[in-house]
Amino acid sequence: MDDLDRRLLKACENGIPLQPRPYKLVGEELGISEDEVIARLRALIDSGVLRRFSASIGHLALGIVANAMIAWRAPEDGLDRLGRALARFPSVTHCYSRETANGWPYNLYTMVHSRSKEDCLQMAEEMARRVGIDDYQVLFSEREFKKTNARI
Amino acid sequence: MQEGFPLVPRPFQEIGEKLGISEEEAIARISWMQEVGSIRQIGPIIDTRQLGYKGILAAIAVPSDRLDAVGARINSFREVSHNYLRPGPSGYNMWFTLSAPEERAAVILEEISSLGLPLIVLSTRHLFKIGVKFDFL
Numbered sequence: 540m541d542d543l544d545r546r547l548l549k550a551c552e553n554g555i556p557l558q559p560r561p562y563k564l565v566g567e568e569l570g571i572s573e574d575e576v577i578a579r580l581r582a583l584i585d586s587g588v589l590r591r592f593s594a595s596i597g598h599l600a601l602g603i604v605a606n607a608m609i610a611w612r613a614p615e616d617g618l619d620r621l622g623r624a625l626a627r628f629p630s631v632t633h634c635y636s637r638e639t640a641n642g643w644p645y646n647l648y649t650m651v652h653s654r655s656k657e658d659c660l661q662m663a664e665e666m667a668r669r670v671g672i673d674d675y676q677v678l679f680s681e682r683e684f685k686k687t688n689a690r691i
Numbered sequence: 692m693q694e695g696f697p698l699v700p701r702p703f704q705e706i707g708e709k710l711g712i713s714e715e716e717a718i719a720r721i722s723w724m725q726e727v728g729s730i731r732q733i734g735p736i737i738d739t740r741q742l743g744y745k746g747i748l749a750a751i752a753v754p755s756d757r758l759d760a761v762g763a764r765i766n767s768f769r770e771v772s773h774n775y776l777r778p779g780p781s782g783y784n785m786w787f788t789l790s791a792p793e794e795r796a797a798v799i800l801e802e803i804s805s806l807g808l809p810l811i812v813l814s815t816r817h818l819f820k821i822g823v824k825f826d827f828l
Contacts, residue, residue, distance in 0.1 A: 540742070548735050548737065551734045551735050552734060552735070553732060553734070554725075554731070554732025554733050554734045555732075555733050555734060557703075557718050557721055557722045557725065557733075558718070559701060559703060559704070559714060559718070560700060560701065561702065561733075562698075562700065562702075563700070573700055574700075577698050577699065577700070580698050580735070581698055583735070584698075586741075587738060587741050588737065588738060588741050588742065589735050589736060589737055589738065590736040590737070590738045590821075591694065591695050591736050592695060592696050592698060592733075592734070592735050592736070593692060593693055593694060593695050593696050593733070593736060594692035594693055594696060594721075594730050594731075594732070594733045595730065595731040595732055595733075595734070595736070596693060596729065596730060596731065597728040597729055597730060597731045606775075608777060608786065619817070622817060622819040623819055625819070626819035626820035631820060631822075632820070632821075632822045633820060633821050633822065634818075634819040634820040635746075635748075635815055635816070635817065635818055635819065636815075636816040636817045636819070637748060637813040637814060637815055637816055638812075638813055638814045638816060639813070640811035640812060640813060641811070642781075642811075643750075643781065643783070643811045643813070646816075648748065648813075676779055676780070676781075678777035678778075678779045678786065679777060680775040680776065680777050681775075681776045681777065681778060682758075682775065682776035683774075683775055683776075684762040684765070684766055684774035684775060684776065684785070684787075685762075685765075685766045685771060685772070685773060685774040685787070686731070686772070686773050686774075687772050687773075688732070688734060688735070688736055688737065688772065689736075689737045689739045689772050689790045690737070690769050690770065690772070690790075691737055691739070691742065
């Protein structure tokens with residue numbers, strides 16, 4: 540990735556213009572051709588810098604009203620096994636292991652989205668029972684302060 | 692479009708062809724979806740781990756009368772991608788994610804820490820899953 544790639548990603552970070560030739564417009568901003576914009580974006584996908592180039596969905600508008608982060612306390616020696624087990628649930632969109640902090644012993648995190656809080660709680664109970672973790676917290680998002688794509 | 696937006700000179704024309712509508716209609720429909728918030732944007736999804744960035748989930752305990760001010764301060768960092776109010780028994784109620792080179796992440800956390808509120812920093816160890824698709828759409 541070179542400096543022009545960085546400038547290209549910054550130029551696209553708030554979304555490409557919804558115009559017939561969006562990559563041409565982006566290229567004009569950077570002083571490069573439409574073909575080069577396309578070639579560079581493809582190369583960034585091939586090299587893995589981009590997971591993909593795609594539409595990001597606004598959940599609220601689609602009726603996915605409840606989004607819960609479930610924090611799990613997993614035994615350290617079972618962390619990988621339990622992380623993989625939780626990740627296998629279709630309702631889990633994200634699953635991470637993380638460092639703990641003083642007074643906060645939870646080390647595994649899953650995100651679930653659903654149409655209601657009750658749904659999310661049921662999912663959490665089901666997951667807890669099936670993987671065998673009994674210490675967890677379900678944290679619902681009650682207000683969105685910010686949601687963007689990751690930026691360079 | 693969730694899995695991949697066409698990287699071709701006339702992407703909306705290509706989408707229109709798949710759906711049996713004109714390029715113009717594809718643009719009009721997508722513009723509408725963006726306006727109402729069904730689609731946030733069309734753009735690059737960066738894998739910041741590939742750039743060696745540190746991924747952090749952090750939570751801060753914010754008194755209810757300071758939510759807006761603290762939220763605005765945290766959001767002012769472009770490296771903060773998500774920030775939600777998630778109340779819980781621990782008292783940590785504002786949860787945000789941050790992705791940046793390690794030194795920059797430390798600077799941001801130091802500035803947030805200087806607000807004087809209890810803060811926990813939970814660095815990513817391992818990513819087991821990251822998905823986007825919503826099957827019920």
